[in-house]
Amino acid sequence: MAELKREDSFGWLIAVLSRQLSDEFDQRLQALGLRIGLWPTLFALWEEDGVTQSVLTEKCQTAHYTTTRVLDELEKRGLVERRPHPTNRRATTVFLTKEGKALEHPAVAEAKACNARMLAGLSRQENDRLMTMLRKIAGLGSR
């Protein structure tokens, strides 16, 4: 008999849910010609574009070389443009193209659908309580 039960481990539950969510979301994004690896960067740009790559790196909580490669792919697909920074010649600023901007609505709709499906079994009150606690744990204040 094990010393710990799976279902009693927060980490185990989070790992299971994370896997379920990323699988489902990745599949949904395929319908838009995207993949989940492109999502954090696109999302950050929908929040605010015209920022430098180092800003994107920080917002995505990823590594600078990952940002480089994701932007290469996004640029190749015509979703973003790299433009020289007006004053700092080392820096590059990143802008969404019209095509990149147009993807926000359908992509966010898929994200919302994904969340809704996962949380379908909870009441509105449970849903709110859950989100509040998760934000607290993730270190985002109670809001």
Next chain:
Amino acid sequence: MAELKREDSFGWLIAVLSRQLSDEFDQRLQALGLRIGLWPTLFALWEEDGVTQSVLTEKCQTAHYTTTRVLDELEKRGLVERRPHPTNRRATTVFLTKEGKALEHPAVAEAKACNARMLAGLSRQENDRLMTMLRKIAGLGSR
């Protein structure tokens, strides 16, 4: 302005927490000479050893080739033994060695410490409610 806020997305919160947890847990396991990739298989064996690889594959929700490689590594480290199945000559049964069994207590202690640190900001009642909701979402009944 974005159509969706990060902190309002269940999926985004789960992804952040999953990353935090796996980073912390992996670091804790290093102190025991383990890594996180070995954990699901070891955990399944602590629950019950002497099972076949296909059973482990199912319990770990992974792929059969992953089980093969993880067991290769565990065997090389002297934590498990593969033995022929008594009646089915295709199948292999997997047993923990004394060393593999001895790791359960310290490894589970790290898992519990990891969970406790993540949930430190919640009251006992919040903790219980959170776990109940997560189990529900993950499809594990309300327990």
Next chain:
DNA sequence: TATTGTTATACTCTATAACTATA
């Protein structure tokens, strides 16, 4: 023909580090 397990291959993510160019 289906099952059990191994191997080959490839793609993504992650991590370290070396590199260019600018500040």
Next chain:
DNA sequence: TATAGTTATAGAGTATAACAATA
């Protein structure tokens, strides 16, 4: 010397598929 970004390389996870042995 530090910053911004690119590139090379390697380890780990994941996926498909081919394969051998057995049922």
